Amino acid sequence: MKVAIVAGSKSDEEIMNAAREVLDEFGVTHKEFIASAHRSPNLTKEVAQIIEDEFDVAIVIAGLSAALPGVIAAYTNKPVLGVPVASDLMGLDALFSIAQMPRGIPVATFGIGKKGAKNAALFAIRILSLKNPTLLERLKDKARSEEEELRKLNDM
Ligand SMILES: Nc1c(C(=O)O)ncn1[C@@H]1O[C@H](COP(=O)(O)O)[C@@H](O)[C@H]1O
Helix, strand or coil: CEEEEEECCHHHHHHHHHHHHHHHHCCCEEEEEECCCCCCHHHHHHHHHHHHHHCCEEEEEEECCCCHHHHHHHHCCCCEEEEEECCCCCCHHHHHHHHCCCCCCCCEECCCHHHHHHHHHHHHHHHHHCCCHHHHHHHHHHHHHHHHHHHHHCCC
C-alpha cells in the first residue's frame, strides 16, 4: 500500500506537502521523488521503474509544460494522478498539458495547486481502499465527520 509523490522541481514542495498531509492523515505509506522529464530524463525513467516495481499509485506534480506525468505514465502501468502547478499562465499551461495526453497513455488530471494535490491524494486513497476495508472505513468516517460539522453549523 504505497503511494509515490513525484514533483518536477524542488520548487513544487508546497504542493507535494499538501498531498503528503492527506496521506499522513490516513496513515498511507508514501515516498517522495524529485525528477524532471525535461532536465533529468534518465533519472525520471529510473523513478518510473521504481514506481512500476514498488508502488501502487503515483501522484505526479508539475508546472509549466508539465511533461512529467505523461512520461511517467509511459514507463509504468500503475495509475498516474497528475497535479498541475500554477505559474505565469495561472497553471492553465500545466493543466492542459497534463489533461491533453495522446491516446494510449492515460493520466488522471486534477485541479491546479494544493487543492488538486489534496484531491489527488484522496483519489489515491480511494484506489487503495478497493482492496483495503480499513482505509474505506476511514474515508467514510471522514465524510461523516465533515457532514456532522455542517449540521452543527446549521444547528441541526
Ligand atoms: N514540468 C516540469 C518538468 C517536466 O515535466 O519534466 N520539469 C520541471 N518542471 C516544472 O518546472 C517548474 C519550474 O521549475 P524550477 O522552479 O525548478 O525552475 C516546476 O513547477 C516543475 O514542476
